[in-house]
Amino acid sequence: MISRQIILKFRTGNNFPKFFTPIFQNRLFSTDPADSLVDKMVSSTFSHVARCQPDSFSTQEKMSKVLAPRTIDHSYRKFVIPLSTDTNKQKEYLSAAGSVRLGKILEDLDHMAVHVAYVHNSDGGSLDEPMTLPRTIVTASVKRIDLNKVDIHPSRDIIIDGQVTYAGTSSMQVCLRLFQNDESENLNHLLKAEFIMVGLKFFQVPFPCFQVSRDPLDGTKSVRVHGLTARTPDEAETMHKAKEHFRRLGSPGQPTMEEFRVIHDMYNELVGRSMVHDVAVLSESEMWMHKTNLSVTEICFPEYQNMYGKIFGGFLMRKALELAHTNAKLYCKGRVAIRSMDQIEFKKPVEIGHVLHFDSFVTYTDGKYIQVKVAASISDQHKLPELAKLNHPTLGEEARVNTNVFNFTMESMDNPNVLRVVPKHYVHTTSYLEGRRLLNNTLKRIVN
Secondary structure, eight states: OOOOEEEEEOOOSTTSOOOSOGGGSEEEEESOOGGGBHHHHHHHHHHHHHTOOGGGSOHHHHHHOOOOOBOGGGGOEEEEEOTTTOHHHHHHHBOTTSSBOHHHHHHHHHHHHHHHHHHHTBGGGSTTSOBSSOEEEEEEEEEEEEEOSOOOOTTSOEEEEEEEEEEOSSEEEEEEEEEEEOTTSOEEEEEEEEEEEEEEEOOOOOSSOSSOOOOGGGGGSBOOOOOBOOSSHHHHHHHHHHHHHHHHTTOOOOOOHHHHHHHHHHHHHHHHTOSSTTOOOOOTTEEEGGGGOEEEEEEOOGGGBOTTSBBOHHHHHHHHHHHHHHHHHHHHTSOEEEEEEEEEEEOSOOBTTOEEEEEEEEEEEETTEEEEEEEEEEEOTTTOHHHHHHOOGGGOSOOOEEEEEEEEEEEESSOSSOOEEEOOSHHHHHHHHHHHHHHHHHIIIIIO
16 A cells, blocks of 8 residues: 655644644645554553553552643644545545534544643553553533635545643643545644643553442542643743633623623514514514434433443534534524534543433524534433432423533525524523624634
């Protein structure tokens, strides 16, 4: 087989925002070595975690061991999704529209983020070496995933690369990219993503794990990770921006006076259309937010588990994306394309056997762009006694525990002016304002 090698010439102009520091702007990509395939990446991560022996570390060593800072280059990794040669992969990734299923890409991104984070915290920068401390690394949230307006071909190799760009005491930011050749063998930048990872106390699970029981306190204790050291001003700038993002995590902010005026003016307009006092009236080009609800319910089977015996975060992102895509498609009555994913939160682990609910709403629209929010929740009274206590006949429905939140920006490919979504109830105004912020930020960042 003839090896195909590609030099990545990274552009830093307006069409290609700077994502990595200059040291990564020229990489030699080889698309066919067996040890660089995504399946190898996943299996090596599983093996690395399985080999961990937490009893070999004393309590004193866990507390006092010096963790030397790493360079950004230390954790850099690159893998290939072999769509050009693997027909089974082609079928697995093929979408109904003849492109590539982005939900499958999300699963690979989640695997890759965990892999890179473990490399950052391994001896010698290799997963063949042991962990420097016993730790479990999980995805805490996804800051953002932006997609360039480029079709992903279903029979050309996809290159995924990434590295740790910030490390705190027990948390890390992992930045990832996706590339693919076009018909002229030019490398197209498809996607960029930023994952937030955390290191927790290591908990032992059987491999392969189908039924898992562990002390719930294990997952609440954080474990130190290796820091990062900057070698150039660009690397220092990258690390500083990531640090500022960490500082703002969990602080969505109160509505501004301008946002209060938006809601006030909107309802004045709706009520002003009616001859009856305090009755809001929609026009033919508007729809109530609660009418956009679309839901799906899943039972969590062992096939969806990750290496820790919990439901795989990539699976949750895939299901949420597919629901959001379906909702947006029904809303605009035509084809839609995903442009961005923001503020993806993993609040609570999802266990095997849980009944998992996904509820989606259109939260904001602007021209041909649609903002969709998906909330995931679980209901299983046998596994979660607190739900049984919350349940009451007057509630009218089963109580749930929220586990995840996902936000997606979609673009209508056929309708330049989709229906304007309007919150009828106060509880939906928060989602409306949040969707407005996210969509406006997306338009400024990747469209305008």
